[in-house]
Amino acid sequence: MTIAEVSRELDLSADTLRYYERIGLIPPVNRRGSxxxxxxxxxxxxxxxxxxxRGAGLSIESLIEYVALVQQGEGTEQARKDILIEERDALLARMAEMQKTLERLNYKIARYESIMLEAEKGLQGE
Structure with missing residues (x-):
C-alpha cells in the first residue's frame, strides 16, 4: 500500500504517518527502489x-518504547507487558475522571431542562 492509501484508510495525514515512522512510533516502512x-x-x-x-491518549514516549522493545524481540515480553499495564491503568484513571465530568454535565443539563420547563409552565398560565 502507498502512504496515500494508508492515509485514506486510517484517516491520518501522510505527514502524521511520516512523523510516526520518524520518531519510532511505528517501525520503519519498507521502500520501493524509487x-x-x-x-x-x-x-x-x-x-x-x-x-x-494515541486516540485513547497513550503517551508517545511509552509507545515508542513499546515499539522498540517489540523490535528487540524475545526477552522483552515482560517489559512490553509492563508498559501496556501502566498505560491501561492511566487510561482507566482518565476514564473515571471523564465519567465524573459526564455525570456533572448531565446534572447541569437536567437543571437547565427543569428551569426551562418551569418557565414554560409560567407562560402557559398567563
Whole structure:
C-alpha cells in the first residue's frame, strides 16, 4: 500500500504517518527502489495500532518504547507487558475522571431542562 492509501484508510495525514515512522512510533516502512514507502499488511497494522493508542491518549514516549522493545524481540515480553499495564491503568484513571465530568454535565443539563420547563409552565398560565 502507498502512504496515500494508508492515509485514506486510517484517516491520518501522510505527514502524521511520516512523523510516526520518524520518531519510532511505528517501525520503519519498507521502500520501493524509487524511495516511495510500500506499506505491508504488518506496517498497516502498526499504523492502525498507533492511531488507536494515541486516540485513547497513550503517551508517545511509552509507545515508542513499546515499539522498540517489540523490535528487540524475545526477552522483552515482560517489559512490553509492563508498559501496556501502566498505560491501561492511566487510561482507566482518565476514564473515571471523564465519567465524573459526564455525570456533572448531565446534572447541569437536567437543571437547565427543569428551569426551562418551569418557565414554560409560567407562560402557559398567563
Amino acid at each position: 524511495g516511495v514507502r510500500d506499506y505491508t499488511e504488518e506496517d498497516f497494522r502498526w499504523a492502525e495500532f498507533a492511531k488507536c493508542m
